[in-house]
Amino acid sequence: MTAATLTIDLDAIAANWRALDAKTACETAAVVKADGYGCGVGRVARRLAHEGARRFFVAVAEEGAALRQELGPGPEINVFSGHMPGDTDMIGDLALTPMINSLDQMLRHLEALPGAPFGIQLDSGMNRLGMEPAEWGALRDLAVQQNLTMVMSHLACADEPDHAMNAQQVRTFRQMTDGLSVPRSLAATGGILLGPDYHFELTRPGVGLYGGRPFAEAQPVAHVQVPVIQIRDVEPDETVGYGNTWVARAPARIATIAAGYADGIIRGMGAQAYVWVGDTPCKVVGRISMDLIGVDVTGVTPDPEAVELLGHHNGVDTLADAAGTIGYEILTSLGARYRRRYHST
Numbered sequence: 001m002t003a004a005t006l007t008i009d010l011d012a013i014a015a016n017w018r019a020l021d022a023k024t025a026c027e028t029a030a031v032v033k034a035d036g037y038g039c040g041v042g043r044v045a046r047r048l049a050h051e052g053a054r055r056f057f058v059a060v061a062e063e064g065a066a067l068r069q070e071l072g073p074g075p076e077i078n079v080f081s082g083h084m085p086g087d088t089d090m091i092g093d094l095a096l097t098p099m100i101n102s103l104d105q106m107l108r109h110l111e112a113l114p115g116a117p118f119g120i121q122l123d124s125g126m127n128r129l130g131m132e133p134a135e136w137g138a139l140r141d142l143a144v145q146q147n148l149t150m151v152m153s154h155l156a157c158a159d160e161p162d163h164a165m166n167a168q169q170v171r172t173f174r175q176m177t178d179g180l181s182v183p184r185s186l187a188a189t190g191g192i193l194l195g196p197d198y199h200f201e202l203t204r205p206g207v208g209l210y211g212g213r214p215f216a217e218a219q220p221v222a223h224v225q226v227p228v229i230q231i232r233d234v235e236p237d238e239t240v241g242y243g244n245t246w247v248a249r250a251p252a253r254i255a256t257i258a259a260g261y262a263d264g265i266i267r268g269m270g271a272q273a274y275v276w277v278g279d280t281p282c283k284v285v286g287r288i289s290m291d292l293i294g295v296d297v298t299g300v301t302p303d304p305e306a307v308e309l310l311g312h313h314n315g316v317d318t319l320a321d322a323a324g325t326i327g328y329e330i331l332t333s334l335g336a337r338y339r340r341r342y343h344s345t
């Protein structure tokens with residue numbers, strides 16, 4: 001058995017959802033786009049539905065269609081990209097709720113599926129998705145007479161609590177939505193942590209569920225154990241890996257482990273990253289290959305049979321920092337080669 005093992009802790013996801021839910025007095029949805037941030041949308045969403053989540057969010061209708069098969073009828077499945085050309089059958093047949101982003105999408109939806117539910121996504125300053133104030137002003141009266149389920153917007157700087165953009169977006173969102181009688185949603189993980197002004201009637205956490213920053217209290221969710229294939233002794237001045245980028249300064253013992261950048265272990269993190277044997281950190285040495293990584297296990301006894309690449313010692317953000325990226329990218333890059341296990345008591 002050589003493939004590395006990726007264990008997703010469903011109990012930890014459930015605990016993270018409950019902990020985020022406990023921070024607000026409103027409803028808590030769950031964002032499960034990109035295959036549940038790489039953790040497996042079916043298992044994740046079914047567990048969260050069991051915990052009490054009633055609304056889910058995905059990025060595109062195809063993800064919503066797959067999620068509906070997993071969840072069955074009942075839970076609301078909301079699609080951030082709205083109602084795109086070609087999506088009508090999926091939205092209608094599988095009861096998806098598009099977050100309408102523009103006048104075009106609104107007309108398409110009302111024409112193709114009269115009476116079908118929809119939400120509205122508003123742009124409160126991020127300039128990514130959603131209607132701008134003027135467009136919304138022209139459509140608002142029409143929208144509220146239809147089957148409108150929620151209005152939402154998204155914060156650009158919620159992971160920086162002191163950023164002036166946060167308060168500015170809340171003000172804009174309020175100006176655009178005060179007086180409406182439908183649920184409002186502004187906060188993702190970062191917005192939940194900004195406090196009650198940001199909660200409205202519904203929050204939409206994603207990364208915090210999966211153990212990532214900015215939810216510092218999160219329990220780790222993704223655990224990766226990698227088998228050691230071979231261990232060798234190297235003498236001073238010997239090199240390890242492609243390009244001879246690492247040179248032994250002293251006698252060292254080098255383990256070659258069975259994972260690489262094809263498994264989402266970003267090549268650029270090489271020089272900064274550690275793996276763990278029990279409680280001992282072991283430095284990654286040399287370039288990360290597609291399927292193999294060199295690790296300095298000098299002094300580790302007995303010879304390790306496997307190392308921890310992600311888990312309690314190495315969180316997704318620790319690896320992200322080593323790679324100069326964010327935990328979201330580490331999670332969604334975890335490849336298809338792992339032996340996947342789900343932990344649930």
Ligand SMILES: *Cc1c(COP(=O)(O)O)cnc(C)c1O
Nearest residue numbers: 031154188189204205206207208
């Ligand atoms: C991805 C996303 C979320 C979830 O964000 P996290 O930072 O992962 O909690 C919420 N809302 C929108 C619009 C998103 O794109």
